[in-house]
Amino acid sequence: MVSTESGVAAEGSSTDALVRLEQVTKHFPVRSGALWRHGSEVVHAVDKVTVDVMRGETLGLVGETGCGKSTLARCITRLVDLTSGTVTLGGEDISRLSRRRMQPYRRRMQMIFQDPYGSLNPRRRVGSIIGDPFAIHDVASGDERKRRVQHLMELVGLNPEHYNRFPSEFSGGQRQRIGVARALALQPELIVADEPVSALDVSIRAQVINLLADIQDEFKLTYVFITHDLSVVRHVSDRVAVMYLGQVVEIADRHDLYATPRHPYTKALQSAIPTPDPDEADKRRRTVLGGDVPSPINPPSGCRFHPRCPKAQERCKVEEPALEVKPADPAGHSVACHFPLADGEELSSHGEVTVIPASAEAGET
Amino acid sequence: MTTLGELTAESPSGLPSVAPDGTEPKAIEGRGPWQLAFERLRHDRVAIGCVVVIVLIALMAVVAPLVAHLVGHGPDTQYHEPGSCGPGCTGLTSSGIPVGPGGHFLLGTDELGRDVLVRIFYGAQVSLLVGVVASGIAVSVGVLLGMIAGYVGRAVDTVLARFFDVVLAMPYLVFAIALFAALGDRGGLTLSIAVISFFSFASVARIVRGQVLSIKEKEYIEAARSLGAGPLRIMFVDILPNVMAQVIVYFTLLVPLSIVFEATLAFLGIGVTPPTPDWGSMLSESIQYYQVAWWYVVFPGLALLLTTLSFNLLGDSVRDAFDPRYNRLFIRKRRA
Numbered sequence: 023m024v025s026t027e028s029g030v031a032a033e034g035s036s037t038d039a040l041v042r043l044e045q046v047t048k049h050f051p052v053r054s055g056a057l058w059r060h061g062s063e064v065v066h067a068v069d070k071v072t073v074d075v076m077r078g079e080t081l082g083l084v085g086e087t088g089c090g091k092s093t094l095a096r097c098i099t100r101l102v103d104l105t106s107g108t109v110t111l112g113g114e115d116i117s118r119l120s121r122r123r124m125q126p127y128r129r130r131m132q133m134i135f136q137d138p139y140g141s142l143n144p145r146r147r148v149g150s151i152i153g154d155p156f157a158i159h160d161v162a163s164g165d166e167r168k169r170r171v172q173h174l175m176e177l178v179g180l181n182p183e184h185y186n187r188f189p190s191e192f193s194g195g196q197r198q199r200i201g202v203a204r205a206l207a208l209q210p211e212l213i214v215a216d217e218p219v220s221a222l223d224v225s226i227r228a229q230v231i232n233l234l235a236d237i238q239d240e241f242k243l244t245y246v247f248i249t250h251d252l253s254v255v256r257h258v259s260d261r262v263a264v265m266y267l268g269q270v271v272e273i274a275d276r277h278d279l280y281a282t283p284r285h286p287y288t289k290a291l292q293s294a295i296p297t298p299d300p301d302e303a304d305k306r307r308r309t310v311l312g313g314d315v316p317s318p319i320n321p322p323s324g325c326r327f328h329p330r331c332p333k334a335q336e337r338c339k340v341e342e343p344a345l346e347v348k349p350a351d352p353a354g355h356s357v358a359c360h361f362p363l364a365d366g367e368e369l370s371s372h373g374e375v376t377v378i379p380a381s382a383e384a385g386e387t
Numbered sequence: 388m389t390t391l392g393e394l395t396a397e398s399p400s401g402l403p404s405v406a407p408d409g410t411e412p413k414a415i416e417g418r419g420p421w422q423l424a425f426e427r428l429r430h431d432r433v434a435i436g437c438v439v440v441i442v443l444i445a446l447m448a449v450v451a452p453l454v455a456h457l458v459g460h461g462p463d464t465q466y467h468e469p470g471s472c473g474p475g476c477t478g479l480t481s482s483g484i485p486v487g488p489g490g491h492f493l494l495g496t497d498e499l500g501r502d503v504l505v506r507i508f509y510g511a512q513v514s515l516l517v518g519v520v521a522s523g524i525a526v527s528v529g530v531l532l533g534m535i536a537g538y539v540g541r542a543v544d545t546v547l548a549r550f551f552d553v554v555l556a557m558p559y560l561v562f563a564i565a566l567f568a569a570l571g572d573r574g575g576l577t578l579s580i581a582v583i584s585f586f587s588f589a590s591v592a593r594i595v596r597g598q599v600l601s602i603k604e605k606e607y608i609e610a611a612r613s614l615g616a617g618p619l620r621i622m623f624v625d626i627l628p629n630v631m632a633q634v635i636v637y638f639t640l641l642v643p644l645s646i647v648f649e650a651t652l653a654f655l656g657i658g659v660t661p662p663t664p665d666w667g668s669m670l671s672e673s674i675q676y677y678q679v680a681w682w683y684v685v686f687p688g689l690a691l692l693l694t695t696l697s698f699n700l701l702g703d704s705v706r707d708a709f710d711p712r713y714n715r716l717f718i719r720k721r722r723a
Contacts, residue, residue, distance in 0.1 A: 099613050121617065128615035140606035145628035155614050204610070 039074035040212055040244050041098060041131075046071045046107035046117075048093050052319060066318045067093040069268040070107070072345065075212070080238070080245040082259030082276070084252060084291070086315060090268040091248045092136075095216045098246060099133050100124055111212070129159055132205035136217035138197035142189040148175075148200055149185040155207035174203040178233060195226035202233060206241070214246045219254060231258055252295045256280060261354065264288045267318055267326045270345060274355035284348060284355070284362035286331050287311075289369055325360065332369050333361050424632070424708040434704035440697040444690075448515050451508035458493070460502035462509045463662045467500040485680040495682035498672060503683060507690050509664035513576070514694060518646040521583035525645075526638045528584065529591025530630070534622050536592065537599025548596065554589035560651070562586075567657035579658035583648045591637055598630045632709040639702035643695035650691055666691045 049064035068090040075081045083091050096102045098109055100116060109117040116127050132155075135141035142151055152171045156162045162170050172182035178199040189197055198218060205213055218234065219227040235258065238245060249255050255262055256276060263273040264287065272285040283289045290311050311330045316322055322329050328338035337360055345358040350365075363369075428434050455461055467479045476491045479500040488495045494504040536547035563582050570578065602608065603626065611625050652658035653667025661668070666687045673683035 096609075101609055101613055121615075125615050128613070133610070133613045135606050135610055137606050141610050143607040143611075143625055143629070145631075146625075154611065154616070158614050158616050158620065201610075204614075 038077050040077040040112060041075040041246070042108075042110045043071055043073045043075075043094075043098070044108045044110075046094065046097050046109060047105045048090075048097055048102060049105045063319050066268050066321050068097060069321070071265075071268075071270050073263055073270060073273065075244060075246055076261075077211075077244055078242055079260040080247050080258055082255035082262040083246060083248045083265060084250060084255050084262060085265035087250060088315060088318070089265045090318075091250075091265055092216050093268075094265070095133070095214045095246065095248055098212075099131055099214050100127075101133075125159070129155075129208045130210050131212040131214065132208065132210040134198075134201050134205050134213060134215040134218045137221050138194045138201060139189075139221075141201055142197055144189055146188075147185070148180075148187050148189065148192070151189070152200060152203045152207060155204065159208060161208070170207070171203075174207060175200075177206070177237070178203045193226075194222050195229060198222060198226075198230050199233065202230075202237070206237060209241060210243070212244045212246070214248070216248045217250070218247075220249060220251065227254070234258070252291060264291065267315065267321055269326060269358065271327065271359070272355075272357045273345070274357075275352070278352060278355045282351075282355075282365050284351065284357040285327075285359045286333050286363060286369055287327050289363055293369075325358070333363075335361065424705075427708040428704060431704045431708065433700055434708075437697040437701035437704070440693060441701065444511050444694050444697075445515060447508050448511040451505070451512060454508050455505045458502060458505060460492075460505050462505050462664050463501065465499045465501055466496065485676060485683055487680070488682050494686045495680060497669070497680075497683055498676055503669075503686055506664035506669060507666070507687055510666040510669065510687065510690065511694075513659060513663065513665045514646045514649065514691070517576070517580055517583065517649040518642040518694075518698075521580045521587065521645040521649070522638055522641040524580070524584035525587035525641060526591050526634060529588040530595050530627075530634055532588070533592035533595025534599050534626060534630075537596040538603055538618065538622050538626065544596075547592070551589040551592050551596075554586065555593075557586070559586040560655075563652060564655065564657060567652075575660050576658065576663075579649055579652055582652070583645050586648075587641055587645065591634070591641070594633060594637060595630055598633060599626055602626050602629050636702060636706040636709060639698060639705050643698035643702075646691070646695055646698070 046068055047066075047070055048068040050067055052063040052065060071094060073081070083094065085091050093102065097104055100109070100119070104117050107117065108115050111127055111130060114127075116124065119127070142148075149168065149171050152174055153167045156167045156170060161167075168185070172185060175182045175185070180196060180199050180203065184191075189200065192200065198221075201218075215234065219230050222230060231254065234245070234247075237243065245258075247255065247258055259276050261273065262276055262279045263270050264279075264285065265271065266287050272279065272283070272288045274284075279288065280292065283292055313330050316326070316329060322339075324340050325331070325334070325338040325343050328334040331338065341360065343358045343360050345356045347353060347356050348362055351357075451462070460466070466477060467483075468477070477486065477500070479496065479498075480486060485496045485498055485500070486492055492502050492504065494502075494507065497503055497506070532547055532551075536544045536551075559582075563586075566582060567578065603621075608621060608625055611621050616625070649658060650665075650667030650670065653665045654671040656668070656671065659665045659668055669687040670684065670691070673680070673687065677684045
């Protein structure tokens with residue numbers, strides 16, 4: 023089910039990139055004061071992200087809550103305007119286009135949203151929701167639209183007879199299928215999925231993930247798959263980008279990233295993946311990072327991870343590491359770290375927090 | 388419907404096209420929020436009663452000429468001469484006092500010897516016209532401006548929201564009196580409707596603006612934008628259906644307010660021009676005669692009271708019907 027050409031996609035030349043993000047930055051101004059808006063503080067939601075998404079691949083985007091994953095997704099789909107940087111789709115810069123000139127590009131990329139309850143208009147019927155793309159882009163109307171909508175419903179595993187129902191009459195998983203059908207309507211090349219399964223019941227997740235994989239094969243789709251669930255991203259992605267505080271700290275082929283993580287943050291994230299086998303879990307050691315994610319209003323100097331990094335040194339506080347391929351790694355594996363981990367290296371504890379065997383916190387993730 | 392069947396038959400997902408219990412699949416009918424609200428309203432006795440009263444009042448307005456014809460008294464005809472309305476019949480006693488309810492005048496006469504019953508029937512026309520038209524204009528303008536303010540935001544919102552506040556802060560009666568004084572009698576009913584709409588739209592606009600502010604942050608609005616929907620489409624296709632319930636409730640509550648507003652204006656002697664039968668102006672004139680002609684005060688007052696009460700209670704019921712939390716209370720009550 024997971025694409026087998028993952029290595030091919032990762033090693034493809036840069037000309038094969040469907041989407042290129044260059045130095046993408048999004049800052050949100052912070053408003054303070056009841057009467058007058060003062061203060062020039064900004065939230066550095068996404069900071070200088072440069073990533074290529076290859077045609078036909080699934081790029082997983084992982085990171086903690088608040089690290090800028092969703093904002094990055096909205097930068098790609100132009101739901102927010104970039105502060106600086108460029109986004110190109112199929113070689114054309116779309117980052118400064120007006121809404122009207124953006125219209126043809128909207129057909130080429132679609133989004134699947136996180137909340138299956140919030141992303142469907144409760145006052146509109148399913149047929150009208152899925153038919154929306156046809157109406158907006160004037161593709162089909164009347165019986166033709168209905169026929170196409172019912173075909174889409176069938177494609178995503180919904181009963182086409184439920185055309186006239188309201189979203190409230192569907193379960194969470196079914197609603198997410200409605201969202202998938204709506205995203206597929208215009209046969210896009212790129213689908214940006216913003217935590218598409220996070221709000222779903224665990225038993226439903228696999229169904230929706232399999233559906234996404236099936237339609238990827240069928241329509242040759244390219245995915246940007248955002249999630250904070252590492253086991254999901256490992257399952258669906260060809261390449262994985264790890265984000266921390268608005269920046270990509272490591273990007274690699276899925277196998278490389280899980281086998282030889284180079285960034286201490288990636289390593290710490292991985293140690294947090296729960297293991298279903300209790301014997302295995304006993305053997306594992308969890309790395310618990312000290313402290314909290316710093317405020318994105320005043321991100322730390324130098325490497326943004328340095329206050330929590332067990333390997334941090336003076337250099338990390340002053341010099342911002344570039345995202346680059348280290349000599350020991352294959353071409354597709356880039357990391358932004360001055361002191362990347364060697365193969366099999368374990369992280370030492372940080373601060374007063376000691377390494378806790380995973381069994382001690384079996385209930386936690 | 389054949390295509391439907393075909394599609395289902397070749398569905399790869401193997402979803403059953405018939406309900407599990409083997410019943411007719413069409414029995415599962417999608418019930419929208421509107422249908423649910425209507426269903427609840429149908430079971431609400433107060434609401435049904437109010438609808439009946441409102442329909443009766445609307446009928447009064449419609450059949451007013453017929454009643455005038457049957458009774459044989461015109462709405463503006465003054466029967467102050469003895470015998471003017473038939474042998475031994477008069478609209479005013481010899482001392483010039485209105486005649487009470489009786490054989491010729493079922494609800495008595497007024498100070499000019501006109502038939503109160505006929506005038507009340509005709510008055511329903513003015514009240515309903517003003518109530519519905521003024522509320523309609525107020526709601527339309529309010530929804531439009533409220534949506535623009537809420538959706539567009541920024542400077543537009545600041546300007547519009549302050550404008551709503553200014554309108555709400557105006558002493559509307561003083562303003563209306565001054566306006567009519569400046570324009571003289573030229574305005575009439577149209578000016579009344581304009582004034583009532585102007586002073587009513589701002590509260591609707593504020594409610595709609597608040598709703599839109601919260602709705603526009605919903606993910607489905609973001610989804611619409613990512614599909615390429617323009618601001619007009621988002622406002623009218625995606626946001627409007629979500630504020631309609633509140634708008635309809637507000638409309639039903641605005642109708643009695645407008646009727647009372649119109650009656651107030653008429654009571655103060657502005658708006659409707661004198662010979663036109665109107666509940667407000669009838670009340671205004673009857674005040675001088677309440678000691679000798681109670682019917683002149685009571686019947687127009689009763690008509691006004693019944694109308695506004697019905698609309699108000701109906702408005703409450705409509706609000707309850709659209710409230711999903713009310714549903715549970717309601718079902719519990721019915722089962723008990």
